[in-house]
Amino acid sequence: MESFTPVSASIGGALIGVSAVLLMAFHGRIAGISGLFSGTVFAAKGDRSWRVVFVLGLVAAPLVYWLAAAEKPAFDMQAGWPLIIAGGLLVGFGTRLGSGCTSGHGVCGLSRLSPRSMASVLLFMAAGMATVALIKPLIGA
C-alpha cells in the first residue's frame, strides 16, 4: 500500500495552483485540462497553439523531473486493457459532457465558488469512490 505523503502532495498541489494562476494572469484562461486538451483539435483556429504548447509542457514534465531527480516518477496501473479502454472512453466523454474535470472544476471552479463545479466535484468523487469500492473485490485487489 502507498503511504501517506501530505508534504509532497501539498507542494505538488501548490504548483498546480501556480500554473492555474499563471494561465489566468497571462492568457485569461481557466486551467481545465479536459477542455484545454480537447481544444487542441476542436477549438477555433487561432485558439489552438497555446493549448498545444501547454500540453507539450505537461508531457515534458515527468522527463524533466526524471532528469533533475535522477529517479523515474512512480507509475503503477493495475487496470488491464478492457478497463483501460472503458475508463479512457468514460473519462473523455464524461469530462466533455460535464464541462470539466479535476482541474477545471476541482481547482479553478471551486476556487471561484462555482455551484456547477461544486456539484461536479461531489459527483465525480462519489462516483470514483463507489467504482473503486465495487471493482476492488472483482479484480481481487
Add this chain to the structure above:
Amino acid sequence: MARNLMALLAGLTFGLGLVISQMVNPAKVIAFLDLFGNWDPSLAFVMGAALIVTAIGYRLVWLRPRPVLAESFQVPGNRKVDAKLATGAVLFGIGWGLVGLCPGPAIAAITIGGVPALGFLAAMAAGMLAFELFDRRAAKPA
C-alpha cells in the same frame, strides 16, 4: 511567441505538480478513492493546496483590468447545475475509478507509463471525439 512561452511554462509547472504530488501515479489515485479500504488521503492535500493558491492568486490577478497577453479574462458565467453536468461528472468519476487517471495525468503519463498509458490517452481522445459528434448531432434541429 510570449503567449506560447508562458503556456509552455504553465504546462510544465502543472505537470511537475502532478508528478511531485504523485497524482500521475494511478495506484496513488486509486488509494485516495479507496475510502472504504486502505484509504490514503494524500490527494486531498493536492486539491487543498491547489485551491488555496488558486483562490488567492485569481483574486489578485483579477485586480488587473485584463490579462497580460490577452484581451479579456474568459471565465465561465454559467452557474446552473443541469443534467448534462451531473451525467458527465458521474461518467467521468466511474472512468477515473476504473483506472486511476484523469485528463491531466493521462497526458503527462505517456512519457512514463508505456503502451498502457498511451492506450488510455487514445481511448480518452476517442471519448472526446465521440462527445463532439454527439454534441453536434444534438445541436441540429430535429
